[in-house]
Amino acid sequence: MDSPGILTMTPHAPSFYFPAPRAQKFCTQCGHATTHRVPPDDTRARDVCEHCGAVHYHNPLNVVGVVPAWGEQLLLCRRAIEPRRGFWTLPAGFMELGETTAQGALREAKEETGARFELGQIYTIIDVPHVEQVHFFYLARVLAAEMSPGFETLEARFFDAADVPWADLAFRTVRTTLEHYLEDRRRGVYPIHHYALPPPRE
Numbered sequence: 001m002d003s004p005g006i007l008t009m010t011p012h013a014p015s016f017y018f019p020a021p022r023a024q025k026f027c028t029q030c031g032h033a034t035t036h037r038v039p040p041d042d043t044r045a046r047d048v049c050e051h052c053g054a055v056h057y058h059n060p061l062n063v064v065g066v067v068p069a070w071g072e073q074l075l076l077c078r079r080a081i082e083p084r085r086g087f088w089t090l091p092a093g094f095m096e097l098g099e100t101t102a103q104g105a106l107r108e109a110k111e112e113t114g115a116r117f118e119l120g121q122i123y124t125i126i127d128v129p130h131v132e133q134v135h136f137f138y139l140a141r142v143l144a145a146e147m148s149p150g151f152e153t154l155e156a157r158f159f160d161a162a163d164v165p166w167a168d169l170a171f172r173t174v175r176t177t178l179e180h181y182l183e184d185r186r187r188g189v190y191p192i193h194h195y196a197l198p199p200p201r202e
């Protein structure tokens with residue numbers, strides 16, 4: 001049963017909708033146009049409402065996911081949505097309000113593959129400041145390998161280490177996490193990796 005006040009019916013085709021840009025043109029509190037300027041006692045420009053005084057802060061988003069192992073194999077998903085439609089990724093997505101990073105990682109893994117998982121340790125923490133995100137990947141064990149991918153996934157399948165589609169990976173955080181994982185697996189130790197990715201060179 002849906003919560004009262006939450007509209008789940010879709011009045012337009014799914015392709016009509018898009019994630020709004022983070023810059024905010026209008027005030028969420030009073031509807032007036034915002035001004036981009038440094039508010040009093042602050043050091044950065046914000047979207048400020050000169051009508052009601054609301055300051056709209058925008059902070060980095062968290063992406064949470066898993067490195068799902070099934071014996072020697074890894075479970076990867078091919079993306080059905082932009083960005084990077086058709087490319088392979090580890091199961092991951094944006095953390096929701098009210099959940100922990102671990103809960104979000106498990107939720108995304110389930111949504112994108114339909115499989116069941118046991119979550120392990122936190123494994124990579126990757127700062128990606130040029131896209132205003134932090135990515136967290138947990139190690140995970142696949143408990144039941146029946147796949148029923150959700151709408152965000154074209155296909156979910158297992159890969160041997162030798163068959164990882166390196167040229168067709170969707171994101172650098174996925175690539176570097178997989179590189180660390182396969183290197184650590186050879187050595188049999190899984191330290192936590194925390195690093196930052198610079199903007200890609202053109």
Ligand SMILES: [Zn+2]
Pocket residue numbers: 027028029030031032049050051052053054
């Ligand atoms: Zn306002």
